[in-house]
Amino acid sequence: MLSRREFLSTAAVGAAVLSRDGLLPAVQPKYDLLIRGGRVIDPSLRLDGIRDVAISAGRIAAIDANITGEAAETIDARGKLVVPGLIDIHAHPTSSADGPRMILEDGVTGWIDAGSQGADHIADPVAVAKASPQPGRVLINIGRAGVQPDGDAMDLARADVAAAKDAIARHRDFVVGVKARLSRDVVGVNDYEVLRRSQEVAGSFNLPKHRRRSRGCSSCSSPATS
Secondary structure (H helix, E strand, O other), X not given: OOOHHHHHXXXXXXHHHHHHOOOOOOOOOEEEEEEEEEEEEEHHHOEEEEEEEEEEOOEEEEEEOOOOOEEEEEEEOOOOEEOOOEEEEEEOHHHOOOHHHHHHOOOEEEEEEOOOOOHHHOHHHHHHHHHOOOOEEEEEEOXXXXXXXXXXXXXXXXXXXXXXXXXHHHOOOOEEEEEEEOOHHHHOOOHHXXXXXXXXXXXXXXXXXXEXXXXXXXXXXXXXXX
16 A cells, blocks of 8 residues: 555656646746846846846746746847846936936836935925835935035035034935035035034934045036046
């Protein structure tokens, strides 16, 4: 007499043989979405290659060179990149209400506005972050008027510590750091004092300090001077 384990093992083998010989239809997985033929890049897996990606219930169900199965929707991704959601920690999407949606179309699934506004108008980028379809946060510019063509803190009175602290206290859930642009055409000779004030504000809330004194941010309107 077969034991229960032996019986189940025999039945499984029999079912596999029947399916292989075509007597029983092979069960094909069904996905919500199948992305075919894209260049899949995932640094966490050290993966960079042409793959299919299957998604079910909002989660990745399979990644393989040739996924078999049906899908409610199929995307032909040949010639395109398929990557995990991008996090942009130096963006300026809060200049318009559509900014977050626009960068979402480029694959940005989380962002930080890099100090577009200071204490005087910090509520504006915070409002955009609150309405953003993806998570968004903001840095507060130590210059209370925010990014200015004539310099954020060329007039040292703009680097108002008390105003910055008050603004952060009102929007602590969305303000995650303090921005200080230290290029000569932004702060003149005030760079060390502006940095010191930024550190004072950030230290009051245990926030990081974000300093910029180099080339690379066209949105910041700040050519490098060092």
